[in-house]
Amino acid sequence: MLHNYLKNISIVLASQSPRRIELLKMLDIKFLQKKSVADETIHAEDHQNPRQYVCRIASEKCKNIADEMDRDCLIIAADTIVYHEQQILGKPINETAALDYLSLLSGKTHAVYTAICIRYKAMQYSVVERTSVTFKKLTEQEIRDYIATGEPMDKAGAYGIQGYGSQFVKKINGCYFNVMGFPIHKFYQLIEKIFKG
Amino acid sequence: MLHNYLKNISIVLASQSPRRIELLKMLDIKFLQKKSVADETIHAEDHQNPRQYVCRIASEKCKNIADEMDRDCLIIAADTIVYHEQQILGKPINETAALDYLSLLSGKTHAVYTAICIRYKAMQYSVVERTSVTFKKLTEQEIRDYIATGEPMDKAGAYGIQGYGSQFVKKINGCYFNVMGFPIHKFYQLIEKIFKG
Numbered sequence: 001m002l003h004n005y006l007k008n009i010s011i012v013l014a015s016q017s018p019r020r021i022e023l024l025k026m027l028d029i030k031f032l033q034k035k036s037v038a039d040e041t042i043h044a045e046d047h048q049n050p051r052q053y054v055c056r057i058a059s060e061k062c063k064n065i066a067d068e069m070d071r072d073c074l075i076i077a078a079d080t081i082v083y084h085e086q087q088i089l090g091k092p093i094n095e096t097a098a099l100d101y102l103s104l105l106s107g108k109t110h111a112v113y114t115a116i117c118i119r120y121k122a123m124q125y126s127v128v129e130r131t132s133v134t135f136k137k138l139t140e141q142e143i144r145d146y147i148a149t150g151e152p153m154d155k156a157g158a159y160g161i162q163g164y165g166s167q168f169v170k171k172i173n174g175c176y177f178n179v180m181g182f183p184i185h186k187f188y189q190l191i192e193k194i195f196k197g
Numbered sequence: 198m199l200h201n202y203l204k205n206i207s208i209v210l211a212s213q214s215p216r217r218i219e220l221l222k223m224l225d226i227k228f229l230q231k232k233s234v235a236d237e238t239i240h241a242e243d244h245q246n247p248r249q250y251v252c253r254i255a256s257e258k259c260k261n262i263a264d265e266m267d268r269d270c271l272i273i274a275a276d277t278i279v280y281h282e283q284q285i286l287g288k289p290i291n292e293t294a295a296l297d298y299l300s301l302l303s304g305k306t307h308a309v310y311t312a313i314c315i316r317y318k319a320m321q322y323s324v325v326e327r328t329s330v331t332f333k334k335l336t337e338q339e340i341r342d343y344i345a346t347g348e349p350m351d352k353a354g355a356y357g358i359q360g361y362g363s364q365f366v367k368k369i370n371g372c373y374f375n376v377m378g379f380p381i382h383k384f385y386q387l388i389e390k391i392f393k394g
Binding site for chain 2: 001002003004023026027028131136142145146149161162163164166167168169170171172173174175176177184185188
């Protein structure tokens with residue numbers, strides 16, 4: 001299990017996401033936390049290839065702090081996007097964008113992609129997970145009430161599945177923790193590959 | 198949304214499950230908590246009808262405290278089981294049972310059922326949700342390491358999806374919160390039905 005593989009490793013999480021921090025703590029993993037900023041600009045061609053886009057951002061976040069760190073540190077970076085009808089939805093820039101995003105997702109099934117990028121002993125490893133999420137049909141009142149909670153503003157696709165947003169999710173198909181921003185089973189597989197070879 | 202429907206209602210949660218308490222708090226629902234014990238004996242015929250079984254237990258938990266409560270209280274009770282190969286798996290009675298349950302679930306897809314039962318103004322309402330959960334193939338070492346964490350012992354099917362157990366879950370199909378013990382979207386639908394009619 002993860003806490004056994006990682007107990008003697010210096011770990012740096014290149015993320016300030018409260019969800020990722022909470023999940024690593026839940027797994028009893030000790031880590032340092034470092035802010036790492038990537039250029040998250042979405043170019044026209046990125047909308048054709050969401051996997052490539054999240055991988056690029058996660059890899060950039062990883063690289064950006066790798067130089068300052070000891071090579072024996074294990075650096076973890078991640079990026080999460082919502083993808084719907086050939087369009088990448090990042091964090092909404094304002095409440096109008098949040099309203100637009102939630103109207104797009106209402107009554108439909110969209111995809112959530114998270115890439116995890118790990119740097120360890122000068123090697124880099126990446127993995128991407130995809131989960132389908134089906135929303136109930138939302139009324140405009142529900143969308144406005146939801147925006148009023150403040151929850152949508154710092155989240156890809158303008159919702160959090162682990163908060164008030166949970167009420168709107170009819171079903172998911174795939175890994176739940178991927179939708180929260182950190183696909184735990186995929187991470188476990190990758191750590192096993194790195195340490196068991 | 199739930200916190201709007203429920204803000205002026207006296208709510209009693211007939212459960213001591215830390216997961217259910219956490220989820221209701223996450224949804225900003227104020228409630229009193231009451232222990233309610235039902236006879237959870239699983240009879241031979243229950244294995245043929247898991248929906249009926251969880252409904253019966255949730256309904257009993259609800260009924261057991263309804264008499265002491267004001268009729269304007271909204272009482273919420275729930276029960277969760279794991280169901281695999283025509284067998285209901287409740288909480289393991291000891292570590293050997295936990296090992297047996299986890300060996301059964303290893304590498305397979307099982308079902309999780311939760312029933313919610315609500316009593317409000319002398320009316321009773323019930324709803325059942327079903328989610329499929331697919332486990333990775335577990336080694337005996339993983340099972341033993343997992344049991345050593347203590348997590349399996351108080352949980353239906355001997356695992357918690359919101360803890361160390363998250364590492365073993367390749368995917369789910371349905372509502373995640375149902376696997377945690379409280380299907381939020383179904384609860385929201387039911388509350389809407391009760392208050393909007």
